[in-house]
Amino acid sequence: MSDFETRIAAYLAHRMPGASGIVVDELARIYGGSSQETYRLRACWSEQGKPAEKRLILRRDAPGGLVVAERDLEYNVYRALAGQRIPAPEAHFLELDPQWLDRPFFIMDLAPGRPGDPFTSPDPYDGHDETIARQFWSIMGRLAALDHRQLGLTALRNGEAAGGFWKIELDRWESIIDEGEAVAEPIVRAAIRWLRGNPPPEPAKPAIIHGDYRSGNFLFTPDGQISAILDWEMCHIGDPLEDAAWGIDPFWPITRHLPLEQGLAEWETASGMRADRKALDWWRLFSAVKACAIWTTAEAAVASGESHEMIVALSGIRAGHFHRKVILALMREFGVMA
Amino acid sequence: MRLTIEASLHRIGDLLREDVAPDLKTPFLGQSVRMASGLLTICANWVDDAAAIRVDENAAIRALLGEAGAELAGGLAGRLREAADSRDPGLRISQLDAENHRLRLLLIEAHAATEDAGLAALNAAIWRFLEHIELGRAQREQVNPFGK
Numbered sequence: 001m002s003d004f005e006t007r008i009a010a011y012l013a014h015r016m017p018g019a020s021g022i023v024v025d026e027l028a029r030i031y032g033g034s035s036q037e038t039y040r041l042r043a044c045w046s047e048q049g050k051p052a053e054k055r056l057i058l059r060r061d062a063p064g065g066l067v068v069a070e071r072d073l074e075y076n077v078y079r080a081l082a083g084q085r086i087p088a089p090e091a092h093f094l095e096l097d098p099q100w101l102d103r104p105f106f107i108m109d110l111a112p113g114r115p116g117d118p119f120t121s122p123d124p125y126d127g128h129d130e131t132i133a134r135q136f137w138s139i140m141g142r143l144a145a146l147d148h149r150q151l152g153l154t155a156l157r158n159g160e161a162a163g164g165f166w167k168i169e170l171d172r173w174e175s176i177i178d179e180g181e182a183v184a185e186p187i188v189r190a191a192i193r194w195l196r197g198n199p200p201p202e203p204a205k206p207a208i209i210h211g212d213y214r215s216g217n218f219l220f221t222p223d224g225q226i227s228a229i230l231d232w233e234m235c236h237i238g239d240p241l242e243d244a245a246w247g248i249d250p251f252w253p254i255t256r257h258l259p260l261e262q263g264l265a266e267w268e269t270a271s272g273m274r275a276d277r278k279a280l281d282w283w284r285l286f287s288a289v290k291a292c293a294i295w296t297t298a299e300a301a302v303a304s305g306e307s308h309e310m311i312v313a314l315s316g317i318r319a320g321h322f323h324r325k326v327i328l329a330l331m332r333e334f335g336v337m338a
Numbered sequence: 339m340r341l342t343i344e345a346s347l348h349r350i351g352d353l354l355r356e357d358v359a360p361d362l363k364t365p366f367l368g369q370s371v372r373m374a375s376g377l378l379t380i381c382a383n384w385v386d387d388a389a390a391i392r393v394d395e396n397a398a399i400r401a402l403l404g405e406a407g408a409e410l411a412g413g414l415a416g417r418l419r420e421a422a423d424s425r426d427p428g429l430r431i432s433q434l435d436a437e438n439h440r441l442r443l444l445l446i447e448a449h450a451a452t453e454d455a456g457l458a459a460l461n462a463a464i465w466r467f468l469e470h471i472e473l474g475r476a477q478r479e480q481v482n483p484f485g486k
Contacts, residue, residue, distance in 0.1 A: 187472060190449055310374045317380055328468070338462070
């Protein structure tokens with residue numbers, strides 16, 4: 001075992017007193033986790049004289065990244081969503097004490113399947129585009145229908161709020177831009193002014209928002225089934241159209257695989273709510289502003305030396321241009337630039 | 339033929355992408371090196387006209403601020419006119435970026451005031467300018483003129 005594998009094995013022994021002879025191997029870091037370090041591994045042990053084996057995922061806090069995540073947030077969401085018809089891996093252990101692996105981490109099952117790559121592949125879902133896209137929308141709808149209070153998720157951001165989510169979220173992302181922006185972006189500020197001047201109606205109900213619900217953040221199996229929705233570190237409570245707008249953002253649009261109206265119909269059936277198309281426009285622009293805030297954070301993290309991840313650097317430099325162009329296109333579509 | 343900074347960066351990027359990345363022992367390192375190569379390409383495309391872009395952009399913002407200063411009233415108008423008469427403090431990229439940030443902050447104020455005052459023509463001119471500078475800067479990151 002490598003040193004890191006040995007340390008993980010020691011931790012598992014600490015958490016699994018009934019297990020003996022724990023060995024961790026096949027440890028490999030998974031590329032693409034830009035807000036947390038993600039490793040896959042195999043753990044083998046004996047329990048009551050019988051051999052056991054599990055493929056696991058370890059998610060560890062990164063020194064710096066794209067988003068600022070509360071340490072136990074993702075673990076708590078995975079635990080709360082178990083049995084709720086939202087495909088997600090089973091989470092086993094959360095550890096906040098840095099003595100074990102230097103930074104907080106949690107361990108969960110390795111879910112079957114693989115992610116589609118929305119950025120480089122013309123066929124990211126192996127020919128299952130429409131099936132995957134329909135599930136994408138219906139799972140999002142089922143998530144929106146859940147009652148976060150019943151699931152014990154009131155500690156999430158906005159968990160106690162009854163409404164006003166658009167303003168809380170816009171204030172949050174604007175303050176992140178204020179903090180990280182090195183060169184002011186008048187396009188983004190104009191979009192924020194428009195958003196404040198044209199607020200959306202209140203949602204039918206507060207919903208659990210994944211926060212990064214998009215192509216690339218779920219796994220699918222060879223038979224075209226979504227097996228796990230991943231990367232919940234930006235999960236919060238809000239307007240369910242926030243996730244819908246993020247999912248159709250032109251950077252990773254699920255509409256590449258299913259027309260928007262068909263997707264929204266799936267969502268409406270699964271959620272039991274109507275998707276207000278005009279409100280969705282507001283959230284589309286919000287998504288572009290939120291993306292700009294995330295890229296600003298990425299740029300600042302690399303510039304300060306907090307992050308050494310190349311994907312964070314590239315995102316910070318390249319994606320900001322992309323989303324400012326999205327803002328320009330939306331402002332033109334909304335008649336603001338005329 | 340002189341080996342320029344941008345040509346050197348492109349060559350290093352090519353080396354990382356084509357020779358180093360395929361030989362690395364883990365997929366994670368290979369992907370990281372390919373990303374680093376992409377980052378070098380973007381940096382390379384920024385080198386040659388970095389100062390020219392910023393000087394031109396700062397001059398264009400000053401012209402727009404002067405136009406806004408003539409149409410708006412109050413203390414903001416005075417600050418805009420003052421900025422319109424200002425000059426870049428030097429030609430280092432850090433100096434030009436700092437000045438660019440200062441001018442952009444004023445442009446944001448001017449744009450908001452223009453919207454509030456209902457100055458449609460000036461508002462449209464600001465949007466045209468914002469689109470122009472965004473597209474101008476974005477084009478620089480895509481192309482590798484030395485690429486194979």
